[in-house]
Amino acid sequence: MQTQDALVEIRGLGKHFGEGSTRVNALADFDLDVHAGEVVGLLGPSGSGKSTLLNLVGCILEPTAGVMRLDGQDIWNGEWKRKDLRRLRLEKIGFIFQSHNLLPFLNAWENIAIVRTLLGDPPAAAQRRAHELLDYLKMAHRRDAMPAQLSGGEAQRVAIARALANDSRIILADEPTAALDSERALAVIELLRTAALERQAAVLVVTHDDKIFDRLDKKVHLRDGRLDPNA
Amino acid sequence: MNLSLRDVYQNLGKFLLTCVGVSLLLGVVMGMIAIYRGLVDEALGLARAMKADVWVVEGGTRGPFAEASRMPGDTREGISSLWGVESAGSVLFQNIEIAHRGTTRRLMLIGWEPGRPGGPPTLSEGRPITRSHYEAIADRRAGFAIGEQVIMGRNTFAIVGLVENLVASGGDPVIFTTLRDAQRLQFELEPSAARREQARNAAAAQNTDSINAVLVRLKSNMSPQVFAQDVQRWKRLSAMSQTQQEDVLATSVIERARKQIGLFTSILLIVSMVIIGLIIYTMTIDKKRPIATLKLIGAPDSVIVKLILQQALAMGMIGFITGAILLRLGQDYFPRRLVFETSDAVALFGIVIVICLAGSVIGVRAALKIDPASALSN
Ligand SMILES: Nc1ncnc2c1ncn2[C@@H]1O[C@H](COP(=O)(O)OP(=O)(O)O)[C@@H](O)[C@H]1O
Numbered sequence: 001m002q003t004q005d006a007l008v009e010i011r012g013l014g015k016h017f018g019e020g021s022t023r024v025n026a027l028a029d030f031d032l033d034v035h036a037g038e039v040v041g042l043l044g045p046s047g048s049g050k051s052t053l054l055n056l057v058g059c060i061l062e063p064t065a066g067v068m069r070l071d072g073q074d075i076w077n078g079e080w081k082r083k084d085l086r087r088l089r090l091e092k093i094g095f096i097f098q099s100h101n102l103l104p105f106l107n108a109w110e111n112i113a114i115v116r117t118l119l120g121d122p123p124a125a126a127q128r129r130a131h132e133l134l135d136y137l138k139m140a141h142r143r144d145a146m147p148a149q150l151s152g153g154e155a156q157r158v159a160i161a162r163a164l165a166n167d168s169r170i171i172l173a174d175e176p177t178a179a180l181d182s183e184r185a186l187a188v189i190e191l192l193r194t195a196a197l198e199r200q201a202a203v204l205v206v207t208h209d210d211k212i213f214d215r216l217d218k219k220v221h222l223r224d225g226r227l228d229p230n231a
Numbered sequence: 232m233n234l235s236l237r238d239v240y241q242n243l244g245k246f247l248l249t250c251v252g253v254s255l256l257l258g259v260v261m262g263m264i265a266i267y268r269g270l271v272d273e274a275l276g277l278a279r280a281m282k283a284d285v286w287v288v289e290g291g292t293r294g295p296f297a298e299a300s301r302m303p304g305d306t307r308e309g310i311s312s313l314w315g316v317e318s319a320g321s322v323l324f325q326n327i328e329i330a331h332r333g334t335t336r337r338l339m340l341i342g343w344e345p346g347r348p349g350g351p352p353t354l355s356e357g358r359p360i361t362r363s364h365y366e367a368i369a370d371r372r373a374g375f376a377i378g379e380q381v382i383m384g385r386n387t388f389a390i391v392g393l394v395e396n397l398v399a400s401g402g403d404p405v406i407f408t409t410l411r412d413a414q415r416l417q418f419e420l421e422p423s424a425a426r427r428e429q430a431r432n433a434a435a436a437q438n439t440d441s442i443n444a445v446l447v448r449l450k451s452n453m454s455p456q457v458f459a460q461d462v463q464r465w466k467r468l469s470a471m472s473q474t475q476q477e478d479v480l481a482t483s484v485i486e487r488a489r490k491q492i493g494l495f496t497s498i499l500l501i502v503s504m505v506i507i508g509l510i511i512y513t514m515t516i517d518k519k520r521p522i523a524t525l526k527l528i529g530a531p532d533s534v535i536v537k538l539i540l541q542q543a544l545a546m547g548m549i550g551f552i553t554g555a556i557l558l559r560l561g562q563d564y565f566p567r568r569l570v571f572e573t574s575d576a577v578a579l580f581g582i583v584i585v586i587c588l589a590g591s592v593i594g595v596r597a598a599l600k601i602d603p604a605s606a607l608s609n
């Protein structure tokens with residue numbers, strides 16, 4: 001059965017903001033499975049609920065309806081505390097953002113190593129792992145650069161390395177290529193595809209970027225917080 | 232890798248500037264505490280140096296430092312004969328002003344009976360007074376050298392010895408002469424109005440043979456309290472144990488200084504707290520996005536709180552140490568004597584730590600409220 005190896009499993013998921021007349025249904029009655037090795041694109045117009053969905057999967061937002069399982073674990077069943085969710089993010093989820101969000105006061109390899117440090121690795125091991133990842137992403141020569149000195153493409157690669165640093169099997173990316181030219185955008189999506197295959201990770205990418213559409217394994221179209229029936 | 236340290240490197244200018252500000256504030260705080268300790272030390276120093284067990288003073292007064300106390304010169308003989316007395320000596324205190332080498336100096340004149348309680352403590356230079364007239368021992372800060380001739384009243388005194396750090400609570404250096412010399416000087420130097428006043432009381436005083444206090448040393452088996460109570464039965468006399476005398480000094484002479492300095496110290500400490508708090512808060516707000524990112528990638532709150540607290544504590548400690556160094560360097564330019572006590576430094580350090588922690592509260596609260604999702608918004 002396919003759902004057996006779904007790393008992300010969503011049933012009837014809903015999220016609204018506000019109440020009464022100000023209520024916004026950002027996401028409603030949403031179903032989705034993402035399997036190991038898959039790169040799934042979330043597409044749709046602005047305000048359709050893509051980021052909301054990604055934040056729900058990333059355990060940053062709490063849903064107002066439905067169930068969600070990550071790597072077999074039931075989330076939001078009432079037993080999870082904020083602290084546990086942070087730990088879950090640290091261990092299982094890798095985030096990549098449009099604005100790469102590197103810590104400005106750490107250099108490239110330290111931005112990666114901090115994830116390992118938070119996971120409890122001794123400093124030397126964390127540094128070794130960060131260097132390996134930068135080698136893997138062909139960024140070894142920029143190891144010691146501060147984020148402000150990196151180009152957009154370089155910074156995005158460091159961010160990807162950081163998302164991979166916890167050996168997470170769920171990788172969430174919100175418009176990771178929006179700020180990149182097409183060559184670098186393709187390179188980034190290729191990296192994500194490789195990561196999905198080599199690590200058997202589930203990759204969920206929010207994108208407007210038609211340059212990368214044909215590299216996606218599956219496209220999910222949203223409109224007004226629901227699956228777009230016309231897509 | 233220490234996140235606080237790395238972040239500080241990024242904001243080094245702002246951080247160091249704040250440290251300098253805090254160090255100046257804390258330097259002033261330490262200076263004021265040291266001045267206060269100096270005051271206490273000077274005020275109590277004189278009373279302590281006299282090494283009395285009991286001070287006998289005029290009835291109904293708390294003299295001779297806190298109130299005027301005047302007694303007939305023969306009081307000491309009566310006291311000496313009391314049971315339990317090892318030795319007793321008359322002393323006279325008088326604020327005087329003398330002209331010396333073209334300048335006017337304010338001194339505290341102390342007359343005592345050589346060989347009896349009340350004289351100068353260990354001399355740092357020179358010799359004790361050996362003649363019954365015209366020899367004096369002065370505090371080094373009076374500016375006299377051994378052998379120097381000093382005109383006081385109608386006579387010239389030779390400085391034969393020097394003592395250290397013996398000043399009146401007003402800061403005036405002390406000069407010792409024999410009781411007889413001091414009594415004559417008192418009469419000669421007193422303003423004419425006061426002399427007329429004394430002349431009117433002449434019926435009571437009869438002559439210039441008056442003293443301010445009798446210092447009593449007791450035999451070891453005599454309790455100062457019991458002895459003081461014995462003396463109190465003479466209506467004309469009061470008695471205070473050394474501890475009581477120090478308490479009186481502490482309350483009457485030092486209390487106001489303590490209040491003023493305490494007030495300024497508290498204000499400066501609060502200002503330091505506000506400054507540290509504001510800077511920590513702005514530094515936290517500047518770090519909103521990195522903090523959201525840290526939360527997003529799963530860093531526990533402790534990592535974020537540590538990031539902020541370490542910076543606040545570093546500011547406080549650097550400010551404290553730099554302040555202490557600045558004060559030590561500037562110590563000699565202070566008009567008053569500074570006394571540094573380890574216990575004060577330890578207490579102030581503790582207060583600074585508390586201030587840093589309290590000052591970071593708003594910063595920490597702001598940091599904990601930051602939504603991890605805000606790292607995602609563009
Ligand atoms: N924190 C929030 N509070 C209120 N409304 C929100 C919040 N976040 C998103 N929304 C609303 O939810 C809807 C979906 O937003 P979002 O998921 O960001 O869309 P997308 O990422 O597809 O542009 C929008 O109408 C948006 O205004």
Ligand SMILES: [Mg+2]
Nearest residue numbers: 047050051052
């Ligand atoms: Mg969005």
